[in-house]
Amino acid sequence: MPPVVIALDGPSGSGKSSTARGVASRLGLAYLDTGAMYRAMTWAVLERGVDVEDADAVAAAAAEVVIESGTDPQAPTITADGVDVAGPIREQAVTDAVSQVSRVPAVRERLVALQRLTIAEHADGIVLEGRDIGTVVAPDAPLKLYLVADTAARAARRAAEQGQDEAAHVEATAASLQRRDAIDSSRTTSPLAKADDAVELDTTHLTLDEVVDEVVRLAVKAVPDLGGPAS
Numbered sequence: 001m002p003p004v005v006i007a008l009d010g011p012s013g014s015g016k017s018s019t020a021r022g023v024a025s026r027l028g029l030a031y032l033d034t035g036a037m038y039r040a041m042t043w044a045v046l047e048r049g050v051d052v053e054d055a056d057a058v059a060a061a062a063a064e065v066v067i068e069s070g071t072d073p074q075a076p077t078i079t080a081d082g083v084d085v086a087g088p089i090r091e092q093a094v095t096d097a098v099s100q101v102s103r104v105p106a107v108r109e110r111l112v113a114l115q116r117l118t119i120a121e122h123a124d125g126i127v128l129e130g131r132d133i134g135t136v137v138a139p140d141a142p143l144k145l146y147l148v149a150d151t152a153a154r155a156a157r158r159a160a161e162q163g164q165d166e167a168a169h170v171e172a173t174a175a176s177l178q179r180r181d182a183i184d185s186s187r188t189t190s191p192l193a194k195a196d197d198a199v200e201l202d203t204t205h206l207t208l209d210e211v212v213d214e215v216v217r218l219a220v221k222a223v224p225d226l227g228g229p230a231s
């Protein structure tokens, strides 16, 4: 049996992590936040004092870094070189540099290999979210979703999460999301893209619970075995 993978892709702040965690919890599946892996790699590269514009230096540094992800959707974890980096990877310095680091093919090769290993370890079911899950990491996934939401909604949600809903902050957040989307969509190696067979879901006017309900419904339809007692 091929591994049961639910692939969730989409632009920054479209609700991938929250949705993926909710779906994995509801269906009793593992969960992998691949964006956290790219952020952890970026944190480690910055810690080494590497210029993220220098792709060769990034590739050399990245070869040494050990990234480990915990896949419990209720308590996901992420470490780089044994350090718990769950907090630091959300800081602005990492957010500003992560798209540059993610463009480097050697970084992607390493992390995609790790992601596929994690899929193999959870063949009975895992929800992965990122930018290239449906197109590159798990092209045979039985269910692929591409989440989108208006930039204004994404920025407002992110700003609210940070407890900073003043107009200037929301505007700066929108600019940061758009800047990352532009770099992530235009890179040569596995850019942010909707897989041809992915279902696009616009979450702008949906609550998180409504989105999770819809993805669970689609998952059970695509993989009827998922509709067992855990859901």
Ligand SMILES: Nc1ncnc2c1ncn2[C@@H]1O[C@H](COP(=O)(O)OP(=O)(O)OP(=O)(O)O)[C@@H](O)[C@H]1O
Binding pocket: 010, 011, 012, 013, 014, 015, 016, 017, 018, 019, 035, 157, 158, 161, 203, 206, 207, 208, 209, 211
């Ligand atoms: N449908 C929704 N309605 C309202 N708020 C939502 C919805 N989906 C997600 N959110 C909120 O929006 C914020 C961003 O969501 P989340 O972190 O899941 O997005 P993401 O796509 O994983 O972002 P990133 O790409 O930056 O990691 C969170 O505060 C989350 O609670």
Ligand SMILES: Nc1ccn([C@H]2C[C@H](O)[C@@H](COP(=O)(O)O)O2)c(=O)n1
Binding pocket: 012, 013, 034, 035, 036, 038, 039, 098, 099, 102, 129, 130, 131, 132, 133, 180, 184
């Ligand atoms: N599969 C992935 C996941 C993430 N990235 C890059 C691009 C994002 O800007 C960055 C951070 O991801 P986030 O935490 O915002 O989901 O990581 C990627 O290239 N491929």
